[in-house]
Amino acid sequence: MKIKELEFKEIASKRIYESYMKRISKVVKPLPVQDQNEVLLEFNSHIYEGLQRQTNKAEVEGLLDILDKLGVPEEILKPLVADKKMEQATKTFNPLHVIKALALNITNGISYIIFFILYLLLLGFVYLIFAKIVNPDTMGLFFEDEAFMVLGKTNKLNDPGVTEVLGNWFIPVMIVSIIVCYFIITFLLKLKRIINKK
Incomplete structure (x- = not known):
């Protein structure tokens, strides 16, 4: 299943988003494809919902705030990947x-x-x-x-x-x-x- 990428008005926002999603993909690589897609879909959904709530900020600033709240993929996904692999x-x-x-x-x-x-x-x-x-x-x-x-x-x-x-x-x-x-x-x-x- 292909994850639908979010659309952005600014090129910088798109690059930040794509970079973050690639990092997630890399961290969840040891998991089966279905589990990888679930994690990517979950993060994609959080980012989308976060962007919908932020109407008064610049797109890049709002996206960076959302990604800061979600955390560093390499740190926050490590326990999840370990548990799913087990x-x-x-x-x-x-x-x-x-x-x-x-x-x-x-x-x-x-x-x-x-x-x-x-x-x-x-x-x-x-x-x-x-x-x-x-x-x-x-x-x-x-x-x-x-x-x-x-x-x-x-x-x-x-x-x-x-x-x-x-x-x-x-x-x-x-x-x-x-x-x-x-x-x-x-x-x-x-x-x-x-x-x-x-």
Whole structure:
């Protein structure tokens, strides 16, 4: 949907308006097109209504007053963009959206830092898969005398009580673990967002 640009009598007013709207477009670029259009339409509407109320000021002066009241797009839209991106991420469970949403929300509290760390820990499982492919004998889930010893690499293969329990199932188990953990962490992120909304 194309936003109808406002018409101005003065060229300076048009340039100021276009510059402000471009800044808004740039800030909301990470959002889906529909959300971008909603934000642009909302700001466009505020500017239009503000101009309709100001009859005794010069056009440029009135426009500058309205834009001052609306604020700097880079500052006022940051929380909105972060929240909308988090909403998109928790709806779609798309890893790219999740990463972008966490990056935008990283300054919004320690809980987002914790979620970011949890997602980074999932990369550990990916590392284990590649390490198992490269060194199949020294990587795995090892038990020593029927007690958990290590998930990863060991040099104690020659010890009599050490056994690798998963064998050829190690990679499929790690893949399933990544998927399950990813969905659990993302569901918890969604739950946190719902709790914050209340």
